[in-house]
Amino acid sequence: MEFFIPVHVYEGIGIVKARSRELAALGTKALIVTGKNSAKKNGSLRDVEEALASEGIPAAVFSDVEENPAAETIMKARDWGLSEGVDFVVGLGGGSALDAAKLIALMICHKDEGPDFLFDKNADNLSLPVAAIPTTCGTGSELTAVSILTLPEKRSKSSTPHRIFPKIALLDGTYLKSAPRQVLNNTAIDALGHMIESIINVKSSDFSRMTAMEGIAEWRRSKDVLLGKKEPSDEDYQNLIKASGLGGIAIAQTGTSLPHALSYPITFEMKMPHGQAIGFFEASFLRESPEALSSMILEQAGFSSPDAFEDFYREVCGNPLISEDLLCQAVEMTLNNPAKLETAPFRVDQEMLLRIAGLKKS
Numbered sequence: 446m447e448f449f450i451p452v453h454v455y456e457g458i459g460i461v462k463a464r465s466r467e468l469a470a471l472g473t474k475a476l477i478v479t480g481k482n483s484a485k486k487n488g489s490l491r492d493v494e495e496a497l498a499s500e501g502i503p504a505a506v507f508s509d510v511e512e513n514p515a516a517e518t519i520m521k522a523r524d525w526g527l528s529e530g531v532d533f534v535v536g537l538g539g540g541s542a543l544d545a546a547k548l549i550a551l552m553i554c555h556k557d558e559g560p561d562f563l564f565d566k567n568a569d570n571l572s573l574p575v576a577a578i579p580t581t582c583g584t585g586s587e588l589t590a591v592s593i594l595t596l597p598e599k600r601s602k603s604s605t606p607h608r609i610f611p612k613i614a615l616l617d618g619t620y621l622k623s624a625p626r627q628v629l630n631n632t633a634i635d636a637l638g639h640m641i642e643s644i645i646n647v648k649s650s651d652f653s654r655m656t657a658m659e660g661i662a663e664w665r666r667s668k669d670v671l672l673g674k675k676e677p678s679d680e681d682y683q684n685l686i687k688a689s690g691l692g693g694i695a696i697a698q699t700g701t702s703l704p705h706a707l708s709y710p711i712t713f714e715m716k717m718p719h720g721q722a723i724g725f726f727e728a729s730f731l732r733e734s735p736e737a738l739s740s741m742i743l744e745q746a747g748f749s750s751p752d753a754f755e756d757f758y759r760e761v762c763g764n765p766l767i768s769e770d771l772l773c774q775a776v777e778m779t780l781n782n783p784a785k786l787e788t789a790p791f792r793v794d795q796e797m798l799l800r801i802a803g804l805k806k807s
């Protein structure tokens with residue numbers, strides 16, 4: 446058993462400015478990596494710029510990270526970072542921005558390499574230091590070493606082989622305030638999915654399970670916000686961002702499992718948000734899992750059964766229509782991914798995947 450999380454985690458409202466010294470200690474010039482709009486809207490970009498300026502640290506901004514980034518974006522940002530002479534990277538945003546930040550930090554240290562380096566299993570992981578500041582409540586990327594890129598030629602997404610933990614993660618839930626409700630809901634389902642898939646996993650240990658179970662407890666405290674039954678307070682936002690971080694720590698130990706694998710071609714083909722796509726498979730994954738584990742998870746999350754959880758998912762994420770063809774394709778791709786199949790603590794065959802995909806009755 447191993448439990449490893451080499452990230453300084455700072456959590457609380459106003460934490461970016463409160464920890465300006467720790468942020469500035471990462472280098473002498475920052476590359477802030479973010480998406481097009483939300484970091485401006487939620488105030489996080491201003492906070493980071495002010496925190497760095499207060500410590501006399503200049504920053505360049507790359508704000509062109511798209512949803513589900515492709516290698517091309519990483520290369521473009523690498524060139525921009527090199528031309529600006531940056532020596533650390535601040536990832537700011539949802540999973541796409543944080544994943545991109547890690548890979549940009551990697552590629553800046555490998556300035557003569559092409560995009561193939563991103564998927565080279567034998568390549569080293571030398572990177573600039575990274576700070577990660579999430580502004581959605583699902584990815585957990587701020588506390589994992591993994592980065593996911595879109596693979597246009599495979600019509601799917603994939604983890605890159607590089608392992609890059611951020612040096613510091615700054616968790617301030619108030620950046621969630623301006624997120625559209627649907628983003629909040631989808632990303633919160635992603636966080637819960639991480640905790641489910643970490644617990645129902647061959648690599649699960651007492652330590653990772655404890656982390657995931659605490660994450661589910663935090664998540665449950667604010668789940669009425671997702672249903673629109675409760676006006677969110679600052680505490681709710683903080684609970685949700687903490688749940689997301691705890692889910693990140695849990696999957697940093699175990700990885701994710703079948704629902705994530707099944708979701709990737711769906712996200713690629715339908716441009717479906719990640720949380721909505723993985724959530725589609727979670728209730729059926731629980732139905733196929735050992736009863737002791739699934740009932741422990743459902744009880745901790747406050748659901749009486751997998752059906753009750755499925756109803757909740759439909760209420761907060763909608764009822765996505767995915768064609769049978771695409772679901773079959775997702776099953777096929779997952780069957781061809783033995784590493785993912787082996788994450789389940791039970792035997793997985795085609796019949797089972799068809800049931801998890803909703804193509805066969807349980």
Ligand SMILES: [Fe+2]
Nearest residue numbers: 584635719723
């Ligand atoms: Fe995820």
